[in-house]
Amino acid sequence: MKRRNLLVGGVAGLGVAGVALWKPRDQGGPHDAYFARLNALLKAHGHGRPTMVIDLERLNHNIDTLTAGIGSKTYRVVVKSLPSLPLLQHVMQRTNTRALMVFHQPFLNAVASRIPDADVLLGKPMPIAAVRTFYRREHHPRFVPAEQIQWLIDTPERLEQYLEFARSQGVHMRINLELDVGLHRGGFADHEELDGVLHRIAEHPHLSLAGFMGYEPHLAGVTDELSHPAVQTVLDVYRGFLARAGAQGVATDALTINGAGSHTIRLYDDDTVMNDLSAGSGLVKPSDFDTLNLSEQLPGVFIAAPILKRYDKLMIPGQELLADAMTLWDPNTARLYYLYGGYWKAGIVSPPGAQDWMYHSTNQSPVMTSTSVDLTVDDYMFLRPTQSEHVMLQFGDLFVFQGGGPAASWPVFHQTG
Ligand SMILES: Cc1ncc(COP(=O)(O)O)c(C=O)c1O
Secondary structure: OHHHHHHHHHHHHHHHHHHHHHOOOOOOOOOOHHHHHHHHHHHHHOOOOOEEEEEHHHHHHHHHHHOOOOOOOEEEEEHHHOOOHHHHHHHHHHHOOOEEEEOOHHHHHHHHHHOOOOEEEEOOOOOHHHHHHHHHOOOOOOOOHHHHEEEEEOOHHHHHHHHHHHHHHOOOEEEEEEEOOOOOOOOEOOHHHHHHHHHHHHHOOOEEEEEEEOOOHHHOOOOOOOOOHHHHHHHHHHHHHHHHHHHOOOOHHHOEEEEOOOOOHHHHOOOOOOOEEEEOHHHOOOHHHOOHHHOOOOOOEEEEEEEEEEEOOOOOOOOHHHHHHHHHHOHHHOEEEEEEEOOOOEEEEEOOOOEOOOOOOOOEEEEEEOOOOOOOOOOEEEEEEOOOOOHHHHOOOEEEEEOOEEEEEEOOOOOOO
């Protein structure tokens, strides 16, 4: 009997210890010095609405470190990932490049109107209707599409559409051929097909071959090593197409051989196959870019969301008892805030321990915290976007800060136009 009691007592004790072990601890706390300073800055200078902020010092650090190995190659700025004219101009000036990679017709028109000396490579093939729209819209008189744009072509059929357009409009178009270097997102994979396309380009004075473009984000997990077999497999695809084009009489030395992205650009510091490398997102490092080769870069873009309301207890509509029980179990649900906006492609990074899983709203988002978070109405919470592309367009002008002060207000591109 005594033994049985001991056993029951032991099991109960283990249960209590287990529960104590599993019970969530208070993860909350105040903003750290970085976000406390940003909070004060926005309270003094912000508009009081959700704002995308850019840390100029971190941006500059990321620009310098991400492009440090570019050498004599061309650094090409990815416009969709940094969709703001002054932001692009800042990056272009600091890296001394005129090369841009563009993915969206309205952005192409904006670049052609506002950066008349830009050297543009399309990052995806534009439907012929979008090409027509581009030509219909205004561009700067000094911007010469026939010399400053490389149109991306992925199939012989699209080439025929472009050829027909160039002929009918009496314009010259520079053609860059998309290669499937292993991502399998389209592009040429077959040398025979290349022969036919090169032949078509060569026989028509309205077209000329400007280069090849590939993209290989599937190498994001490969360490900083050019000799890695996966990297060499990608480079072999370029080498194969270049040799084939050379055999067809193409002067391959004069071509733009583009590749890479933020995840992989540093793999090619010592490469000589490509002469043109792209990157954009890594300069502001949203959370999807917490990858192997971007450990040196720092998060440089945040969403600042004003706090609208605060309750000092968890409130769940019609579920008061459940709310109390939840807080009893998890101290990180003891306080309830409502943010201005929410449900972005982003996660809360400050204050610590804030959770937004109750439900999502794009209008007013509930956020639960422990009592160790003592922010008040009109303070800000901070989220880190998962990507800069598209998310950056949702907040109006970018609030650029440096140290403890505002540095600039940078308008973003329009999605249409
Ligand atoms: C063709 C191409 N090149 C390069 C990039 C790299 O852009 P980022 O550095 O912003 O990831 C992308 C991104 O989608 C791409 O599609």
